[in-house]
Amino acid sequence: MAIIQLTSDNFEAEVLNSDKPVLVDFYADWCGPCKMMAPVVDQIAEENDDIKVGKINVDDEQDLAAKYGVMSIPTIGFFKGGDIVDKSVGAKPKSELLKMIGK
Template sequence: MANGITDLSTATFDEAVNGAGKPVVVDFWAEWCGPCKKIAPILEEIAGERDDVTIAKINVDDNPDIAMKFNVMSIPTMIVFNEGEVAGRVTGALSKGALLQEIDGFLTSP
């Protein structure tokens, strides 16, 4: 775990997402992705400020099967999982405020 963010792999994904006691925001990213680098510090801030969600990352180049499983076609894509189920997704590098608004919207949806 770096900067409060959990690094996931194919081997750890299911346990981390399904076994979490709180919602998990998974950032699908790659080293070569400029927008992914732009949003990384924002996710680190959120991880440090919020204890009601877990922030995790998975590298799509190293774990293409997980990206395919969730139909991740462009990165960065953040998928919000609540109780192991997809609650919503955000694609693209958003501002911190916009990203938090999206995440909170998925968590409060009935």
Template sequence: MSDKLIHINDEQFEAEVIKSDKPVLVDFWAPWCGPCRMVGSYLEDLAEELPNVKFVKVDIDENSANAAKYGVMSIPNLVLFKNGEIINRQVGALPKNELKALIENSLN
């Protein structure tokens, strides 16, 4: 697993996401979710390919507060933050190239 893909809990969310000095893609996921595991492997690759973006994973079973705060009803749920604000969201799995395009287009 990439060391650029960080697993965080609810207590770390503000420091790692809201106060981050670079854009953050948050992957709200759960271990029992097949599409989440597929997307997770794509995010490991993208964390290497897009060094200007921080990638974090939040297990919604163990950390439900921020999932509830940000309206996560279905997973995988990818939320892109910039300067502490949501700039894009993707619910459901996408192919890796489409995820990369979504991130890049959101930041340009």
């Protein structure tokens, strides 16, 4: 499944009102660890049709980052039923992100 670029305009529809759980990658283009996580997040999106995967550029969407307490990046949030149910900060192995989504 393709990764969705999330903004304050589509966040409610794509994440909060999603019928599927959503993995959200809070990142910035200048962030080295974020660049390391990008292929991992891409793989998870490709291999798991039962979840949505989205990315939020924290430089462009500072309000969303603040709302979800993103103080360091990369931060990966896992949303179910419109609520954030798990959060991981920093570069993590794929296996740790899979555990977060129950795989």
